[in-house]
Amino acid sequence: MNKRVVLASYPEGWVTESNFRLETAPIPKPGEGEVLVKNLWLSLDPYMRGRMSQQKSYVKGVEIGEVMTGETAGEVVESKHPKFKPGDKVTAPSGWQLHWCGKGEMLTKVDASKAPLSYFLGCLGMPGRTAYFGTKDICQPKPGETVVVSAASGAVGSVVGQLAKAWGCRAVGIAGGKAKCDYVVKELGFDACIDYKAGNLYDNLKAACPKGVDCLFENVGGEILDTTLRLMNVRGRITICGLISDYNAKEPYGLKNFRSILVNRLTVRGMIVFDWVERYPEANRDLLELVIGGKLKYRESVVQGIENAPKGLIGLLKGDNFGKQLVKLT
Numbered sequence: 001m002n003k004r005v006v007l008a009s010y011p012e013g014w015v016t017e018s019n020f021r022l023e024t025a026p027i028p029k030p031g032e033g034e035v036l037v038k039n040l041w042l043s044l045d046p047y048m049r050g051r052m053s054q055q056k057s058y059v060k061g062v063e064i065g066e067v068m069t070g071e072t073a074g075e076v077v078e079s080k081h082p083k084f085k086p087g088d089k090v091t092a093p094s095g096w097q098l099h100w101c102g103k104g105e106m107l108t109k110v111d112a113s114k115a116p117l118s119y120f121l122g123c124l125g126m127p128g129r130t131a132y133f134g135t136k137d138i139c140q141p142k143p144g145e146t147v148v149v150s151a152a153s154g155a156v157g158s159v160v161g162q163l164a165k166a167w168g169c170r171a172v173g174i175a176g177g178k179a180k181c182d183y184v185v186k187e188l189g190f191d192a193c194i195d196y197k198a199g200n201l202y203d204n205l206k207a208a209c210p211k212g213v214d215c216l217f218e219n220v221g222g223e224i225l226d227t228t229l230r231l232m233n234v235r236g237r238i239t240i241c242g243l244i245s246d247y248n249a250k251e252p253y254g255l256k257n258f259r260s261i262l263v264n265r266l267t268v269r270g271m272i273v274f275d276w277v278e279r280y281p282e283a284n285r286d287l288l289e290l291v292i293g294g295k296l297k298y299r300e301s302v303v304q305g306i307e308n309a310p311k312g313l314i315g316l317l318k319g320d321n322f323g324k325q326l327v328k329l330t
């Protein structure tokens with residue numbers, strides 16, 4: 001039997017476990033052109049909070065009773081598609097379930113001999129590509145410039161800072177707590193990391209960015225974005241990648257330092273990674289090269305079992321994860 005998690009109700013404010021329901025159903029049989037995949041890993045991502053809502057967004061939300069949306073990494077068990085055979089490792093738009101069956105065209109084959117399979121959901125997958133294009137194309141950092149990134153120990157942020165270092169910049173992270181900040185500096189090689197939970201964010205960030213901030217890769221929004229706006233240099237660039245501090249808020253944070261965009265002639269651009277789909281091979285190639293060369297370090301936070309996926313998502317939204325959040329399905 002297939003096990004899956006469906007959306008039971010829309011949350012108001014914070015997500016709770018009662019918003020989900022675990023179900024079983026027969027494992028589907030592949031038809032012509034279809035592939036059956038056994039999922040080994042499920043990626044949990046902050047965007048899932050947005051899908052648990054009927055608010056207008058860049059993609060339609062999950063309906064009540066539908067399988068929760070999500071990407072998985074797994075193995076082909078049966079194939080009626082010429083490009084796939086049993087044993088192939090793939091990523092799939094499965095949602096929160098143990099098996100997925102659908103058109104072969106929706107699968108991406110990955111080479112798990114080069115890196116662990118789970119990495120293709122993280123630094124070599126969607127979060128890695130988000131970091132790559134948001135930094136390269138929007139922040140456009142030049143050697144010697146200062147790049148600040150929030151949620152710096154996470155799936156996207158950790159890659160942003162390491163790319164900034166690889167491209168000759170000063171990388172400054174912002175993260176919650178000493179353990180995460182120590183990791184960002186000592187393990188990932190950022191120049192500095194500010195613990196926003198310790199208070200004095202403005203003074204501490206200013207001290208860590210003596211030449212001001214040229215690029216901000218924003219994952220959090222709210223007070224962190226507002227504070228960093230005050231430190232931006234003339235003609236600075238800001239990538240608005242995520243606003244996680246607002247995802248469970250009933251009222252969005254109101255920015256006070258909008259004026260910085262005007263006086264500093266900033267470029268501020270929102271991004272959705274799908275807009276770069278034609279260039280995914282470029283990011284996949286460059287990120288894999290960095291991982292193989294030991295220049296891109298990466299950490300995972302793993303919960304065990306599909307039944308614990310709701311707990312994992314709630315923890316991710318609260319910052320309990322330390323690195324890319326995954327569910328190990330077997």
Ligand code: NDP
Nearest residue numbers: 046151154155156175176219242243244245271272273319
């Ligand atoms: P992370 O691995 O960074 O995990 C989320 C982190 O956000 C938590 O660990 C926590 O870190 C931080 N966080 C949560 N709540 C708050 C808060 N109130 N204030 C400050 N920090 C908070 O997740 P991802 O790397 O997967 O995603 C990072 C961001 O990128 C998200 O906003 C996500 O929506 C966005 N994203 C956008 C994409 C796009 O195409 N635009 C694609 C992929 C991701 P800490 O403990 O340090 O506070």
